[in-house]
Amino acid sequence: MGAVVALDSLFNGGRVWKGRPAAPPASVHPTGLAALDAVLPSGGWPEAALSEILMSKDGVGELQLVLPTLARLSTLGERIVLVAPPYTPYPHAWQNAGVDVRKLCIIQAEERDALWAVEQCLRSGSCGAVLCWPRKADDRALRRLQVAAETGQTLAFAWRSLSEAVNASPAALRLAVEARPAQVRVLKCRGGLAHPAPIALAGH
Amino acid sequence: MRWVCIVFPQLALDGAQRVHPEPDQPLALLAGTPQRRVLQTVNAAARALGLRPGQSLTAAHALAKSFACVEYDPLEIERLQQLLAAWAYRFSSQVSLYYPRALLFEIESSLGLFGPWPQFEARLRKELAELGFRHRIVAAPNPAAARVLANLYDGLAVADDNALMQALALLPIDRAGLESQAATALSRMGLRTLAQVQALPRHTLARRFDASLLKHLDALSGQRPLALEFYQPPDQFNARIELNFDVQSHQALLFPLRRLTGDLSAFLCGRDSGVQRFDLHLEHAQAPDSVIKVGLLSAEREPLMLFELARGRLEQVQVTSPVRGLRLVAEDLPVFVPQRQDLFDDRPQQTLPWEQLRERLRARLGDDAVQGLRFHADHRPECAWQAATDSRPCPNLSKVRRPGWLLNEPTLLSEQGVRILMGPERIETGWWDGADVRRDYYLIQTRAGQQGWAYRNVGNSDGLWLQGWFA
Numbered sequence: 314m315g316a317v318v319a320l321d322s323l324f325n326g327g328r329v330w331k332g333r334p335a336a337p338p339a340s341v342h343p344t345g346l347a348a349l350d351a352v353l354p355s356g357g358w359p360e361a362a363l364s365e366i367l368m369s370k371d372g373v374g375e376l377q378l379v380l381p382t383l384a385r386l387s388t389l390g391e392r393i394v395l396v397a398p399p400y401t402p403y404p405h406a407w408q409n410a411g412v413d414v415r416k417l418c419i420i421q422a423e424e425r426d427a428l429w430a431v432e433q434c435l436r437s438g439s440c441g442a443v444l445c446w447p448r449k450a451d452d453r454a455l456r457r458l459q460v461a462a463e464t465g466q467t468l469a470f471a472w473r474s475l476s477e478a479v480n481a482s483p484a485a486l487r488l489a490v491e492a493r494p495a496q497v498r499v500l501k502c503r504g505g506l507a508h509p510a511p512i513a514l515a516g517h
Numbered sequence: 518m519r520w521v522c523i524v525f526p527q528l529a530l531d532g533a534q535r536v537h538p539e540p541d542q543p544l545a546l547l548a549g550t551p552q553r554r555v556l557q558t559v560n561a562a563a564r565a566l567g568l569r570p571g572q573s574l575t576a577a578h579a580l581a582k583s584f585a586c587v588e589y590d591p592l593e594i595e596r597l598q599q600l601l602a603a604w605a606y607r608f609s610s611q612v613s614l615y616y617p618r619a620l621l622f623e624i625e626s627s628l629g630l631f632g633p634w635p636q637f638e639a640r641l642r643k644e645l646a647e648l649g650f651r652h653r654i655v656a657a658p659n660p661a662a663a664r665v666l667a668n669l670y671d672g673l674a675v676a677d678d679n680a681l682m683q684a685l686a687l688l689p690i691d692r693a694g695l696e697s698q699a700a701t702a703l704s705r706m707g708l709r710t711l712a713q714v715q716a717l718p719r720h721t722l723a724r725r726f727d728a729s730l731l732k733h734l735d736a737l738s739g740q741r742p743l744a745l746e747f748y749q750p751p752d753q754f755n756a757r758i759e760l761n762f763d764v765q766s767h768q769a770l771l772f773p774l775r776r777l778t779g780d781l782s783a784f785l786c787g788r789d790s791g792v793q794r795f796d797l798h799l800e801h802a803q804a805p806d807s808v809i810k811v812g813l814l815s816a817e818r819e820p821l822m823l824f825e826l827a828r829g830r831l832e833q834v835q836v837t838s839p840v841r842g843l844r845l846v847a848e849d850l851p852v853f854v855p856q857r858q859d860l861f862d863d864r865p866q867q868t869l870p871w872e873q874l875r876e877r878l879r880a881r882l883g884d885d886a887v888q889g890l891r892f893h894a895d896h897r898p899e900c901a902w903q904a905a906t907d908s909r910p911c912p913n914l915s916k917v918r919r920p921g922w923l924l925n926e927p928t929l930l931s932e933q934g935v936r937i938l939m940g941p942e943r944i945e946t947g948w949w950d951g952a953d954v955r956r957d958y959y960l961i962q963t964r965a966g967q968q969g970w971a972y973r974n975v976g977n978s979d980g981l982w983l984q985g986w987f988a
Contacts, residue, residue: 372967372986376921392871400922403985404892404902407921408911415907417890422882430878438868465868492966 342468345381348512349497353486354505358382361466362485362503363459369475371399373492374514379470383442384411386468391441394434396420397427399446416441428454435461435469442468456483490514519625522663523641524653525601528618530558532597533587535649536758538772543584547574557589587761594618600756600780602748604648606787608641613660613745619667621660621745634674648783649776657681660743661736665694678739685737686712693737699730711737754784754795754847763802763839767832770799770843774831775824777845782820791816791853797827799834800842809834812884813876816851822873829880896946897954898923898970898984917942918960920970920985927982930971934964935981945975960987 323329343350343357350356358364368375383393393416395402404414418440422430424447431445435458443462447454455471462469471484478489478500487500496511525531534540543563549555554574566581577584598614605612608631611623624637631637638654645652653671657663658681666673666684669692675681685693688711690703702725708714714722715734722731735741758773774797785792793816797809811830817823869877875887889906892914902923918939940959947953956972961981963969970985 370965370967371922372920372963372969372988374968374988376988380921398922400924400986401902402890403898403919403921403923404890404911405914405917406919407890408892408914409916409919410921414890414892414911419888419890419904420878420882421886421888426882430882433874433877436869437871437874439871439874495966 342382344378345385346378346497346512346514349378349499352499352508352512353502355502358468359485359503361463361468363455363462363469363471363483364486364488365455365482365484366470366472366488366490367475367478367500368472368490369492373490374495375472375490377514378488378490378497379442379444380407380410380412382468383407384413386441387411387413387416389441390416392416392418392439394418394420394440394443396431396434396443396445397422397424398444424448428458431469432457432461435465435467438465438467440465440467442470444470444472446472448473452481452483459483459485519623519658520660520663521620521622521624521641521654521656522616522660522667523601523605523620523645524655524664524667525618525620525650526653527558527651528597529589529594530560531650532593534560536773536776537585540649543568543581545577545584545586546589547586548589585761596756599751600784601648601650603750603787604644604783606748606750607783607789608637610747611745612748614748615660615743615745616664619664621663624656638672638674644783648779657684659736659739660745661694661733662739665692665737668692668694682738686710686715690714695733696727696729699726702726750784750788752848753850754781754792754845756780757800757842757844759842760840763841765836765839767836770831770836770840771828773843774827777843778823778827779820781845781847782818782823785818785850785853788850789853790850791818792823792847792849793817793851794849795827795845795847797831798844798846799836799840800844801838802841804838806844807834807837814879815872816853817873817876818853819873822876826876826880829877896944897952900947900952918987921988922986924984924986927972927984929979930961930963930969930981930983932981935971936962938962938968941973943975944972958984 341357341360366375366378387393388411395417398419402417407414407417420430427445428447428450431443434440434443458469458471475489485503489498489500491498491511495514497514498511499507501507529546533546534544537544541562543560543566545559545563545568546557547554548557556568556570556572556574556577558570559568563584566584568577568580568584601620602612602614605620605622609622609624609627613621615621628634628637631640634656641654653667655663655667655670656674657666658675658678662675662681662685665688666675669688673684675684690708690711691700693700693711695703703714719731732741736743756777758777760773764770781792781795794810794812797811798806799809800806809830811827813826878887888904891903891905891907892911893901893903895901938960941957943957945955955975957975958970958972961969961971968987969983970987971981971983973981
């Protein structure tokens with residue numbers, strides 16, 4: 314008899330295609346945007362993996378995608394680490410979004426050290442989510458982050474420019490945020506076909 | 518089985534070898550007057566070259582060229598003994614350095630915690646091997662017997678007085694710890710083992726020998742307790758490693774640094790304390806020491822972590838002139854409180870606690886690199902946050918729309934294509950501290966679809982200043 318494999322893990326891993334469409338499994342990390350959850354194969358952010366959010370410019374709703382998740386994690390007592398954020402988080406707005414700002418931790422670092430710091434935080438397994446804004450990260454650097462996120466069982470989010478969309482990336486999920494009209498497009502998601510139609514973003 | 522004696526047969530040599538990255542190189546310790554240098558001790562590799570203790574240095578140089586020499590320093594031996602006593606203080610409150618180059622400590626009261634004896638012994642051996650000391654361990658019912666049996670045995674554990682008498686009976690006279698004069702006299706009388714001496718009538722021994730012989734025999738059998746002075750750990754740690762050559766690179770300092778932090782950790786474990794601040798002194802030949810201060814946010818004592826933190830600080834320092842010695846001084850030793858860990862934590866095994874991660878980040882990125890964030894009750898956006906962690910939860914805030922990102926400096930926005938979605942919202946405050954603001958805030962949308970938060974200074978038509986992004 315071969316190794317016993319739990320059916321759940323096969324199905325949830327997205328490796329087995331099921332003829333009858335079933336309700337998407339409840340993810341441990343829903344995005345908070347029901348329309349987006351519905352098209353993602355895991356029903357939310359991929360667990361213990363790197364998710365990439367590509368945007369053309371700042372201020373197009375790229376942060377709103379993760380704020381519900383951060384709010385949920387911070388109320389669970391998980392620590393949220395922001396490595397070299399481009400701007401200062403405004404506590405008033407984050408608090409109103411439900412994030413416990415006491416759980417936020419900001420690491421100031423240069424570009425070169427920032428990737429190192431992200432990897433350390435991901436690998437340590439003591440953070441709930443690690444947020445980073447790599448500017449000059451190449452394929453190999455992102456691969457390292459992805460492996461580190463797997464090792465430490467931690468959610469990783471990376472915000473990058475939309476121009477990176479043409480380059481391949483090892484991230485488990487790639488989303489592109491567009492401003493006009495305000496919508497999110499799934500570029501890549503592990504374990505399923507990327508949903509072709511864009512999803513509207515409320516509030517923008 | 519109440520007392521343990523650990524004998525260090527090569528304490529001076531081990532002390533010199535443990536600070537060398539390559540202990541297998543030939544090494545000789547030198548003693549004697551400057552006119553006539555004599556080899557005091559040699560290690561196995563040097564012995565293979567034909568060097569012997571007692572040879573003069575010139576004779577040794579005639580035999581072999583490639584061996585390292587280190588000065589034999591009695592003070593250094595004293596320091597090593599103090600370090601070992603500090604290490605042993607972890608296992609027992611009664612640690613004594615009564616015999617030179619040997620540790621005595623009481624274990625009966627510690628066995629409940631550390632274990633049955635075989636397990637405890639294995640732990641002692643493992644830690645001593647990590648510290649870099651060769652040793653012989655014997656456990657016996659009284660300290661004098663333990664010391665004497667350690668002359669001959671390694672790993673012997675004598676359980677009770679009957680077994681002790683049997684073990685002592687077999688000891689040869691010259692290894693029984695007697696004064697050399699008495700030992701010679703006894704062996705000339707034809708006595709070979711301790712049993713034969715013990716069989717002699719006491720009054721004849723008292724007549725022929727000093728009182729010290731009978732005292733020693735009684736101490737061995739446990740009839741006469743030994744007056745031991747017990748070790749008291751000092752309140753600070755101060756250790757130094759002298760390098761025998763000029764060091765210019767960080768790489769060569771790492772090995773001695775690892776030794777020093779390892780010793781510090783052993784010392785701290787003995788005292789059951791941690792360290793929050795310590796200084797690394799790099800000693801130069803002709804310049805004052807360069808001091809590297811290592812500060813931690815909480816008390817720690819994990820050897821690997823202490824090493825890594827000290828290494829992080831050391832690597833940031835430019836070594837200007839050659840380093841001749843390395844000193845580690847820790848004066849403030851607070852009580853160590855172990856981190857609380859969740860029994861049912863489902864994190865992976867190799868997880869690193871946040872406190873250690875934070876120290877690692879601070880060591881490389883700088884002391885102020887890791888910050889918290891807190892709300893500050895002020896209407897001016899630039900004053901509404903502080904880089905510190907709040908202990909209390911944030912109060913419920915008004916539900917006005919505020920941007921998620923705040924720009925470090927407001928930037929002037931070109932008004933072409935900018936659409937005002939909401940506003941104005943007047944913020945007029947700060948008249949009491951000089952940073953007076955009168956601003957009308959607008960929620961704006963740029964032509965590219967970005968939503969921002971911008972203001973106009975009231976009564977001042979200098980344009981629209983962007984201060985945040987609704988990201």
